[in-house]
Every structure is written in structure tokens, then in C-alpha cells.
Amino acid sequence: MGEIGNYNEGAKKVDTHLFLFGGGPPMTEQLAGLFVDILKNTRGTITVLYIEREGSEAYLPNYTRLLKEYAPRLNIYHLPIDNQYTTDQLNKVKRSTGILIGGGSTSAYHKYIVTSELAAIIQERFKAGVPVAGFSAGALIAPRHCVISPKDNIQEITLYKKGLGLLQRGVISAHYLKWQEQKQLKNVLHETKEIYGYGIADQSGIYFKNQQLTTIEGYVHIENPSTSGHPKSG
Template identity: 45%
Template sequence: MVATHLFMFGSSPPFNEQLALKFSQCINGGKIAVLYLDREGAEIYLPKYWKGINSSSSYCMALKEKYGRDELKTLKSCQGVIIGGGHTEAYRSFIVETELGSILKELYYEGIPIAGFSAGALICPEMCVISPNDNEEGSQLFQRGMGLVDDIVISAHYLEWNEEANLEKAIERTKASIGIGIAENAGIYLLNNKLTSAEGYIHIQYSA
């Protein structure tokens, strides 16, 4: 059975030092892909995603409705994938329940490590829980995620957005066994869907 590797961070890049080392070990110097929302200043910001990562090259892929055959071929050739942060609902729209999302799941179960920052982390579990602080409606949203890991809900910006009550509600609503709140400048590493490493402040809460 191929091992799976999932890295999730509570805010924007770069990787924490030890998690960068683990991700680098997973990709073994190979090419990485960075999936991001194209916006002003993105080209200057993008290098933060692979800061501290030992990779041969990076392939930056702006999210959109459809991709060319060569774009998807290049993505499939990468040894690691990083999903950026920003507007969670937009990331979900472009990735979950799309051809791109299906490819990412295939890569993940083939042993390709996937890392998500903030929005990129929130869409990884089976259930994507979006904070009231992170959407125009100002209410907690429960939407389908990629399903890379199940029975877990994630809260980003945990300390900074005072997400304790929202995480409790998410656990109760989804009936997940565990909720993980990840503060800014913090991250976690799941090996075979089990939390094995963390850097920075995280809060772990189990269902009642």
C-alpha cells in the first residue's frame, strides 16, 4: 500500500522549517506544482510557497475553468503539489468536483504529497468547513471537500479568528471524530491520514 502525505497550514506560506524538510523528503528533489488564484502581485508572492523546499523546479498553475492537455500532463508529472491560500469558496469552486480535483486525488493516492495553505487546507478534508470570517454571508458554511482525509474537520487562523466555538460547531455538525485548529504560522503533517507532526500552535479537539 502506498503511503499518503498531507500537509495543512493555518495561514499563508512559507512552510515551517521541519515541515519543509519532511515535504522535501517526500518529493526527493522532484518538481512541484503550485496551484493558485491569479491576482495582482501573485508572481512576486508565489516564491514564498517553495521557500525552504528542496525541489528541482516549480510549475505555477493558475486556477481556471478548463486546462489544456499539456498543462494537466505537466501537473501529473510533478512529485508534489501545493494548493495556495486566499478565497476559500473560489478554491473550492475551481478544484473540488472538477477534473482537476479528480487528478489531485489520484496523485495523492499514488503517494504524491499535497500541501494546502489556509483555503488550500480547508478544501482537503471530506467536509470543507468555511468560517463566518471567511465568506460574504458571515455564517459558517459546510460544503463538500476533496475527501483526501475523512473524519477530520480543519479550522484555519484558529487563534487569530477566535475559532474555538466554530470548531466545536463543525465537529457537532459533521460528526467528525476530531477537529484540528491551526493557528497562523503553524502547520500539520498527516501520514496515512494520521497526525504525525506539527509546528506552531495547533488545537486538537475530539468529539464528545
Template identity: 35%
Template sequence: MKDRYLFLLGGHSFQAEANRQFLEQAGGSHARIALCIMNRPGWEDYVPLFQQMWTEAGMTQNVRVIVPDEDGNLDMGHAEQVLSWATGIFIGGGNTEKYHHYFATGPFKELLIDRYENGVPIAGNSAGALILPETCLISPLDNEQGIMMFKQGVGLFSNVLISVHYTEWDDQSNLLLGMKTGKVRHGIGIDEQACAVFINGQLASSLGESVYTVTYEDFDEDRYTIVKKTS
């Protein structure tokens, strides 16, 4: 069985080494990438930037985009066609609640799981990273209500909570509170210029700046350990 790869980027989509490794797992020069993003002003301007980055890394195919239309509808027929064609899937960043709504629920979620189980590597930046585990933790700093949210994620790995923009947002206390509230012993904080690489559901390496592994030894006594990992 082919190893299953996830690339969780902490806030900056255009990390050279993370994207090089993602593209390599997706087939290198033969890679076919599906880019899943939100419909917001200027979204079209980002597509050539992704295309250029992956082309410079050796890709010869054009990126295909999955994006809701102006009315907020997602064409599932198109999505299924593109995901079936793709050898790599990249989920962008933005409003985490919207990314969760469109890409971590219903038929789209099932398509993602199927592609992942069949060895298609998936990369997610910021919101795109947060929706991939079993539990999607949304920081109070990441929504208009300013509250902590727990949502059912895609479920590509479990028993770990993820925090993005970790150092930049000073999000450690929110990750710890989320872990304590949900009784989840393992957490990972990812800085904006960092990427956590998972292989077969387990953290395998870190790229770029810092990735922090957080382990709760005792919830009642509030005892935990934080280890900083750099590439």
C-alpha cells in the same frame, strides 16, 4: 505501498520546517513541485518566493504553476500535464470558495486523488488545507456572507473537520459549532505558523506553533476535550 503525506498549514505558506519535510517527501533535490494558486493581483510575485524557499531547501527543478487565466478558466490539459509531472503538490491560500471551486471539484479533484493515492505528497495552506478533507468547513469569518458553509472536499481523509487561523481568528467556537452541526466528533485547529502532518489519513505530528485536537464526547451535553500540540 508508499506512505501518503499531507501537510496542512494554518495560514503562513513559508514555514521552513513544514516545507523542508514536504520537499523531502517529494524527492528532495529531485523534487518537482506543482504550485496551485488563484489568479489575483500580484500572484506572479509569489512564485519566486516559493521557488527560492524550496531551492534553498535543496530543490534543483523549477516550480510549475497551475492558475486560472484572466477570464477565470482553468486549462485542464495543462493541469493534468503538470500534476502528472509533479512529485509534490502545494495548494496556496486565499479565497476558500474559489479554491474549492477550482481545485476540489470535477476532473481536477480526481487528478488530486489519483496523485495522492500514488504517493505524491500534498501540502495546502489555509484555503488549500481546508479543501482537502472529505468535508470542507468554511468559517463564517472566511466568507463575505458571514455564514458557516459545508462543502464536499477532495476527500483525502475523513471524519475530521479543519479550522485554520485557529487562534488568530478565535475560531474555536466556529469549529465546535461545525462539529456539532455535522455530527463530526473530531476536529483540528491549526494556528497560522503551524502545520498538521497527516500520514495515511491520520494526524501524525505537528510542526511550528500550535495545533489543537478537538474531540466531542457528547453532542447533546456539549462535552468536548481540546488538546494543544506543539512540535
């Protein structure tokens, strides 16, 4: 997968919009308002990608609850991630005017989204200006580097995988305070050679417009090489 850009020579510039949250839904209030503002001049459906499991039907409204408060007439399409998708399912994602990627097992989201047909569709919609939001696991698969914490996989080691590339520069640490990811984020930043590491706490989020960090809501720690040094792995 190539880098995601927001320009096309000879074409009108399209803004890109990426919202990343450190925990599960709902969105934070300010960022939910910004997300809806981007949708104001569009007609279509918000797609929610999630892991189907016991209790998920009752949990799903949390993803869009605040969005619906701002825009009650929003159409919502829920798509459980899986080994394969029908043509109809893929076409519905292609027509989405907003995409939300849920939380849960990051390894599962990586397998069923990043290495599936959905990846190219999400990238295309993102480049077309469709806002994309990721919660926890959904946030972790968004950058070029998808880094999975030892607390988030059965091997209990840090896993480095290719992400969707929606965030071109930077790595994400979810549940930053809950999982005490301070040392982990320093190590990840050193290993990936990225410029910034974003440690996002639960009930917190960040918004990137055209790859630039524009808004922070809640607790977010920003790590960079000048402050992190070169810690030993472990």
C-alpha cells in the same frame, strides 16, 4: 467522490502524505524538511495551485522558498486556478511529484479545484504517494468536509461543502487564533459528526502520514466530542 485510501488489494502499499497549514506561506521549517525528504527519491516538478491577482507573481516564491533551501534544484510549476484548464496544464499536474494548494478565497478554491478536473488528478496523485500541502484555503478543501468560516465568505455564514477527501476523518479550522475560531470549531465538529477538529494557527502546520497525525509544528488545537460537548449554533 469516493474515500481516498492508501491500499490496493494485491498491490504494494503506498504511503500517503498530507501537510496542512493554518495560514499562508511559507511552510514551517520542520514540515518543509519532511516534505523534501519525501521527494528525495523522485524526479519531477512541484505544482503550485494559486489564485492569480495583482502582486501574485512576487508572492509566489513564498510557497516554495523553504523547499528550495533544502533542495535548490527543485522544479516548480505555477498554475493559476481558473474555470477551465488546457490538456497541457492538466498533464503537467498529472506528472507532479508534489502539489501545493495556496491560500485566498476558499470558495474560489472549492469551485476551481474540488468541482473541476483537478480534483480527480490530485486524488490520484495523493493515492500514488505524492505529498500534498494546503495553505489556509488549500487546507480547508482537503478533508471530506470542506467547512468555510463566516469570516471567509461574503454571506458571513458557515458553509458546508464536499472536500477533496484527502483527509478521511476530521475537519479543519484555519487561522484558528487570528480569527478566534474556538466556538466555531466546536460547532463544526458537532454539525459534521467528525471525530476530530484541528484548529491550526498561522505559521503552524500538521502532517498526516497514512491518515495518521504524525507531526505538529506551531500552535494546533485538537478538538473532539468528549471535550467540545454540544454547543448551540450561532
